[in-house]
Amino acid sequence: MLWLQAFEAAARTLSFTQAGQELAVSQSAVSQRIRLLEDRLGQKLFVRHARSLTLTPAGRAWLPSVQEGFARLAEGTAEVFGPRVEAPVTLRATPVMQQTWLAPLLLDFHRRHPQVVVRLVSAIWRDDFGPEGADIEIRYGLGHWEGSVAFSLGDEELLPACSAGTAERLATPQALAGETLIHAVGFAVGWSAWLERAGVPGLDRQCGSLICDSQVMSLSLAARGGGVALAHRSLLAKRADLVAPFALSVPSDEGFWLVRPARRSPRPEALLLWDWLVAHGGETNGELP
Incomplete structure (x- = not known):
């Protein structure tokens, strides 16, 4: 789950730094999680430039499925347990x-x-x-x-x-x-x-x-x-x-x-x-x- 969260946040923001701020971890932690995920999948998800990121074709194709999966998980959790009162x-x-x-x-x-x-x-x-x-x-x-x-x-x-x-x-x-x-x-x-x-x-x-x-x-x-x-x-x-x-x-x-x-x-x-x-x-x- 941590690997998927890191990928979704980094893919949405196109920034390991911003993803880390969202997830309350360091930029290097996000980068490490992405590398572990890429090793597990056997494909690169990002093209790393000097000061920016872009998604590979595989990363672009996979992102909607990951986001939909998180959305369905959140909806299912809310249906079973109810939303947080303070949300x-x-x-x-x-x-x-x-x-x-x-x-x-x-x-x-x-x-x-x-x-x-x-x-x-x-x-x-x-x-x-x-x-x-x-x-x-x-x-x-x-x-x-x-x-x-x-x-x-x-x-x-x-x-x-x-x-x-x-x-x-x-x-x-x-x-x-x-x-x-x-x-x-x-x-x-x-x-x-x-x-x-x-x-x-x-x-x-x-x-x-x-x-x-x-x-x-x-x-x-x-x-x-x-x-x-x-x-x-x-x-x-x-x-x-x-x-x-x-x-x-x-x-x-x-x-x-x-x-x-x-x-x-x-x-x-x-x-x-x-x-x-x-x-x-x-x-x-x-x-x-």
């Missing part, structure tokens, strides 16, 4: 949802239910969500996740967002020529879809580009006058540092969802937070100020 409610969400939608709700929830400890975990990529077990997640997608209960936070549409100073230059979509378009990867709807809907397909070839791996960064750059980003209308409505230069939006089949495991009944503290978030789910769909 916090773990809520996983993207940084942009944490900052824009969750922050005020969690503060209000904490004031009303100070006895419930909430542990907030960040996730950016789709693979960051999964079997290693949060009580509740806020995911972005179509809402079809096997083994999960999902509640829609509303339909979504995307539209350009930028600083007030940048917006003064943008009387029409054609005025985007020469501006910097900020892209957030991982969304089904992007700039090409909005430009086509605006009647200026291909205009992005006349624009500069910045590409971000998270929407929180793309919106931060736009707010600082670094260009124009695509934002979800529901989140843009809650930001005072961004404006929408055009009313035109493009709908998305994807959206934000509250998600929890279907295999086990939520404990009372988690259900209390779930019900709170469900009750306030409609607040993601505000009108632009």
